[in-house]
Amino acid sequence: MKPYGYVRARSVEEATAAHAAHPGARYLAGGTNLVDLMKHGVETPGTLVDVSRLPLDTVEEPPGGGLRVGATVRNSDLAAHPLVRERYPVLSQALLAGASGQLRNIATTGGNLLQRTRCPYFQDTGTPCNKRAPGTGCAAREGVHRDHAVLGHSPHCVATHPSDMAVALAALDATVELRGPDGERTVPVTEFHRLPGDHPERDTVVRPGELITAVVLPPGTAGLPSAYRKARDRASYAFALASVAAVLDVAGDGTVRHVALAFGGLAHRPWRARLAETALLGAAPTEDALAHAVEAELGLAQPLRDNAFKVPLARNLAHRVLSELAADRP
Amino acid sequence: MHSTRARVPAAPAPALGVATERIExxxxxxxxxRYAGEHARTPPDCAYAWPVPATVARGRVTAVDTAGALALPGTLAVLTPGTAPRLGESDDPTLAVLQDDAVPHRGWYVALAVAETLEDARAAAQAVRVTYATEPHDVTLTEDHPDAYRPEQAGGRPALRERGDAGGAFTAAPVRVDVTYRVPPLHNHPMEPHAAFARWDGEGDGAHLTVYDSSQGADPVRTALAALFRLPEDRITVVSEHVGGGFGSKGTPRPHVVLAAMAARHTGRPVKLALPRGHLAAVVGHRAPTIQRVRLGAEHDGTLTSLSHEVTTHTSRVKEFVEQAGLPARVMYASPHSLTDHHVVPLDVPTPSWMRAPGEAPGMYALESAMDELAGALGMDPIELRVRNEPATEPDSGLPFSSRGLLACLREGAHRFGWADRDPRPAARREGRWLTGTGVAAATYPVLVSPxxxxxxxxxxxxxxxxxxxxxxxxxxxxxxxxxxxxxxxxxxxxxxxxxxxxxxxxxxxxxxxxxxxxxxxxxxxxxxxxxxxxxxxxxxxxxxxxxxxxxTAEEAGRTPPFARHAFGAHFAEVQVDTGTGEVRVRRLLGVYAAGRILNPRTARSQFIGGMVMGLGMALTEHSTADPAFGGFAERDLASYHVPSNADVPDVDAHWIDEDDPHLNPMGSKGIGEIGIVGTPAAIGNAVHHATGVRFRELPLTPDRVLPALA
The missing domain is CATH 3.30.365.10 (Aldehyde oxidase/xanthine dehydrogenase, molybdopterin binding domain)
Structure with missing residues (x-):
């Protein structure tokens, strides 16, 4: 591990100023991923700006509704929050499906969004990886890639984003609040993570020095029926082979009034299934309609040599979750 | 003050057989x-070492640039194949670390950084620049690999044994099963990674080496160090007071202890070396993958007439290790014609070694799955098939069994599990998305004892x-x-x-x-x-x-008794298979054992169910992938190498039958550390077949394998 400086910030202003003052700085929150990567020599920050004690650890109800989740709210606390469980069950379920109890106790909301892929080649400095070392090539494309992307990958990178929480946030139309040298801005979670394209080294649209201060859950999806389902190699503590977050609101006339479907484990970012949603909105959520909608979305899939199983897996999961939500309505 | 002893003390109640809490x-x-890496008396001048693994799968080290590492604050030394102290001869080539420039596999150590702190050592190791001349490598085991050869021995026994005419009898048999099973590479991954502390005291003929090592045997470590450092054994002390698991990977001395002693001698400082989890896959052994062809020929009444079990496995280019998966077929079932054989392929892979019932675990997975297939082909209950083929004497040796409780275990297990109510039809129990099935398999493990x-x-x-x-x-x-x-x-x-x-x-x-x-x-x-x-x-x-x-006990324990001595067991599993995702989840696991006298029911139960959880992992979650492109194994942490989590093990239970065997030892006990693993993978696999109607013949049963087959 490369020696590094350490600064503990007491305010958001102090944090962004410290980041600006130290070239090669990185923000440190729970550290569950960043510190591992530093040990492996994958991340080599010059300075860590510790933001874990900033006063961003509360869940608040803004006057207009929804929830504003501070960036340092721990994953365990967010999953257990009564208003989250009541109004956004998909988020609570996704959080509890991720990592282990110990990790959720230390990992933060902001850090969860910013975690890096678990591609073995990304984590191994002895192999090529365009995400870790741009221009060296993608070892996974022809290497060990059962866990890798089937949607939206590029010749340069086939990594997936590992977060469960982010998949739920994408389905809930949540937004990310950022504070940086040029002030504040807001980015929808669905646009927060990038597809790899020609620049897989850029996971997100976060600009240099920007700090996540909060994630906002909108009033529009509060209280709508929602669910998260994840398929994995073991019953706990495993990344998603595929996962589904869905929100489905069926009107009194039996047609879909609101639908959001997002896949995890399939792409470089949570994959919002817009084609499926378009097909379902305003239609009756019959088994056939659900099947066709999901099929339309997964028609975009381009599996690699060893991960074609993810396509039927995601299809079955999505169909099941949507079908259960459709059947559950009062 | 002296105590006076009563001549005839009142004998307390016997301690053996009583559930007794662990002393420590x-x-x-x-x-x-305190474990090896955290000994309480770590001296203030202790230095830390961090090894540098090779990043190529085959070749030679042509240069090691240590300048960057030596320039870092805290670096004390960087040992390389060119500068490391020369070691004495060892019968284990994996211990000849930094002795030449050959790289036999990815992850082989090519340098060692020694520094003032752990962090300094890691930074120095990462700053070492190694240049290689690479050669084409091959890490892929295939059945028909041109380099396959038959070793002399597998697990200390002849690699090949044949009775009668197995091929002819198979061809003539009215009912035949000819199937090939595959088990991937697996890793031991004990909770405590391998670690050692080494200190040299005194000079010349007065030099004494003290080592704290995480090892399954301090005496074998001392013997190895004595040869490598050319010291009489009485000038070496090895302490292994507490060990956080090993499962075979700490059964032989490992490179870390040699490197720690080498670094301590070179720097004149006490040295601590704890391997990072990411290194373990390459330097402390693994279970070699096996490709196992099993051929069973039987009469219509289930009587076996031919039993063949042929194993192909891999080893490294530095050391021959043969996963002896064909051995249990020499013990289990009566058959007038039998063939058990092993072939091994040297590849550019890390050296395999003992892991959790080496031989028996993968071998019984294949044999007991094939027996289940034969039961299906015969339309016979799988327990009845085993009863039908119970041997009077050990099939391979002809020796009488000192005791053999297999049938008692099967019957007791069947009773406890509710086997009698089982509907044998596969794929006949569906509730919503779940298919449910049950399976059974036998287990065996030899009685071993050393002086x-x-x-x-x-x-x-x-x-x-x-x-x-x-x-x-x-x-x-x-x-x-x-x-x-x-x-x-x-x-x-x-x-x-x-x-x-x-x-x-x-x-x-x-x-x-x-x-x-x-x-x-x-x-x-x-x-x-x-x-x-x-x-x-x-x-x-x-x-x-x-x-x-x-x-x-050199004499009595070294004696070869005129009996075949084995523990036996029966495993029962109930699984559910999610038809939409291909996820397999175990609902119940039961093991019943005949293992002599159970000396401490409390710790014995813990060993049995621990073994069953390891078997569950082998069946459903654990695998390592030899990386064809880069060599080494792709899974190098506990997030990617999936040992079962608590949520995977909802209901696991172990029982045993009383067994009074006078041909064992004064306690009347058989070993119980590994038999819990042995039948579990086949019992789970057989249950998955019963649930789905699909026979999977390659482990583990993860969704990528199961889901496509259910479509």
């Missing part, structure tokens, strides 16, 4: 038990000190040895102190092959029996130094 349990759960020494001392204060260089790898060895001693002495277990885990104590074999309790316990029993005799003759107060008796 409190130390472990309160964190006061050991031990000493027993009656202290003048009325207590007893028992010493033997046993290793407690988490099994409860200390506790059971105290129980054995207490009963042999006829005293309460609380008056017995046990000293283990150091070469300063009487020499003893390693903890491996489920043989520890038998080997150490025999010597402890013998020493305590002698001591009791001596005390019975003793008059007056005991002397201040107490009275000591020693024992060496």
């Amino acid at each position: 349990g409190r130390d472990k759960v309160t964190g006061t038990a 050991s020494t031990a000493a027993a001392t009656a202290r003048h204060d009325g207590g007893y000190d028992i010493t033997v260089n046993a290793t407690d790898i988490g099994t409860g060895a200390r506790t059971v040895l105290a129980q054995i001693a207490a009963d042999a002495l006829g005293v309460a277990v609380g008056s017995v102190s046990i000293g283990i885990g150091s070469t300063r104590l009487p020499r003893a074999p390693l903890a491996g092959g489920s043989s520890g309790t038998a080997s150490w316990g025999w010597a402890v029993h013998r020493a305590c029996t002698r001591l009791a005799e001596r005390l019975a003759r003793h008059t007056g107060p005991l002397p201040a130094e107490g009275v000591t008796a020693v024992a060496d």
